[in-house]
């Protein structure tokens with residue numbers, strides 16, 4: 136691998152849902168920086184209905200026209216056999232898989248009261264289970280190589296919530312959870328797992344945002360953040376938020392809280408101490424579930 140961390144010559148990237156929107160831009164940029172790219176896209180509509188191989192093929196033609204290397208793939212990310220075949224095809228064509236960007240996604244928004252469970256299941260299936268299937272399919276390839284960069288596409292909806300998106304928000308938060316554990320499990324094999332939380336004007340958002348906002352949220356602003364997460368310089372287990380040229384880190388933190396002595400552990404005491412429990416002074420991220428338990432036990436020992 137090259138010393139220039141933002142040059143991807145010799146590397147291979149699989150990008151799901153790359154037939155349009157954000158994924159297409161990631162594919163074009165990684166290819167321009169030397170990566171061989173598998174452009175995956177089912178080619179359906181925003182709600183996940185229909186399919187067409189043309190979307191992925193068109194992006195592959197764009198890449199080839201500028202001298203890049205790419206192959207098209209129309210696998211549905213929820214189809215385990217098709218996903219495994221896609222990864223096998225990538226290894227067959229290019230010899231390895233360095234980068235997976237789990238980007239494919241759909242929307243089926245409804246307030247929870249009106250949401251049919253079929254629309255809950257479909258959204259969770261594409262975003263969360265689809266990312267799990269693709270990640271599972273590349274995981275051992277990356278472990279054997281001793282190198283990998285995996286990007287999950289979460290969303291401000293997943294980390295903060297958004298009216299009408301309980302299904303989408305749950306799936307997107309699930310990706311954050313998956314990242315936290317896979318980052319731990321991949322560490323010794325130099326597999327870094329991160330999330331991008333974009334906001335961008337694409338077909339997915341064009342009907343829910345006004346023209347002025349869409350113009351500010353040019354999708355091109357997301358690409359540098361994702362390319363960074365694809366690189367050797369990528370951190371691991373981080374959520375990079377990107378919109379309109381602003382880049383921030385989103386982190387879950389836990390407050391210092393209080394320790395209640397045995398016999399004092401009543402709901403009344405929790406209510407009376409809510410101000411101290413929720414006081415964010417000295418709140419800090421917790422690096423793993425085990426570290427979280429250790430923190431609570433230490434608070435007991437110190438009490």
Ligand code: NAD
Nearest residue numbers: 152156157177178179211212238239240290334335337339
């Ligand atoms: P988009 O609709 O242009 O792109 C999504 C792509 O995924 C489409 O090309 C679609 O054909 C493909 N796809 C859908 N289901 C698939 C399946 N089962 N298998 C394979 N491909 C499939 O929208 P976008 O805005 O570019 O979205 C890209 C990702 O970014 C999505 O995961 C989306 O949830 C996420 N995201 C977007 C925004 C935003 O503001 N645009 C915000 C937060 C998160």
